[in-house]
Amino acid sequence: MSSTPINTKPERHNTPKWRVGIDLGGTKIAGIVLAPDGTTITEHRIATPQGNYLESCQAISGLITQLRSVETSSAQKASVGIGIPGSISPTTGRVQNANSTVLNGQDLQADIQNLLGQPVRLANDANCLALSEATDGAAADKNVVFGVIAGTGLGGGVVIDGKVLVGPRATGGEWGHNPLPWQTAQEAPGPRCWCGRNGCLETWLSGPGLSKDHKRQTGDVMTAQEIQAAAMEGNAQAQHSLTRHVDRFARGLAHVTNILDPDIIVLGGGLSRMPHLYRDLPKRIAPHLFADTTQIKIVPPRWGDASGVRGAAWLWS
Secondary structure, three states, rough: OOOOOOOOOOOOOOOOOOEEEEEEEOOEEEEEEEEEOEEEEEEEEEOOOOOOOOHHHHHHHHHHHOOOOOOOHHOOOEEEEEEEEOOEEEOOOOOEOOOOOHHHHOHHHHHHHHHOOOOOEHHHHHHHHHHHHHHHHOOOOEEEEEEEEOOEEEEEEEOOOOOOOOOOOOOOOOOOOOEEEOOOOOOOOOOOOOOOOEEHHHHHHHHHHHHHHHHHHHHHOHHHHHHHHHHHHOOOHHHHHHHHHHHHHHHHHHHHHHHOOOOEEEEEEHHHOOOHHHHHHHHHHHHHHHOOOOOOOOEEEHHHEEEEHHHHHHHHO
């Protein structure tokens, strides 16, 4: 897959292009068909096969066939874009850095193309989120967009002037495996990450990271959603866990902001539904910014859970 930035400006084709988008997640595979103007024609979700690469490929191919069963010839000719929880190495053409580790080292693009008999485009799922929101979402009028996926993992994607920043290593925007900035003595060296390092932002800011931090501090096993619910009911320990989490989230985003200086940050993934993030992050980021203007705009995705799959469809723009 080329590292050339992906242009999101409207195409000039004699025949309007319909697009299929696929979002390959750890537990579900989402699919959508978009008309040329971005209207949703149909969408569907299926469970992701666990621990079996071949079954995952077959599930993706089957879902695309199902999506194309709508009664229109345009759907049969639609382009296909796929968002994945990793990236495609420009050197090998194979999946790298996927937290769904069964994908790593696999030639996913070629395997899906062989099953479908047509070209497909693949991109990191956070790149797809950023692309979706920059194309016709919450960041449609912005020049520099940083998109975040905070859920079972922690991803990031950058769109500049309507183009996805990929880079020669296909790691543009990936912040999840940088260390937590401005660590305290109590935070160092940080939890062990699946990537082999300690203290990655993903180990602190993802949903499982929040849950593990809460357990270390309280002994209680709770999901991120349960911690939020308990905090809203007045549970002091849960409130403290959310405070630690948002402070670390702010430090991570401040580091990105000092480098990238985005016009807007769009939060996606399961944790993006936590309303306190939008209230608390800007004021906690501000003291860390190397600028006299410290306002930062942080918003939820216009398209919600569908933003990633829509961005995958827009990969053919």
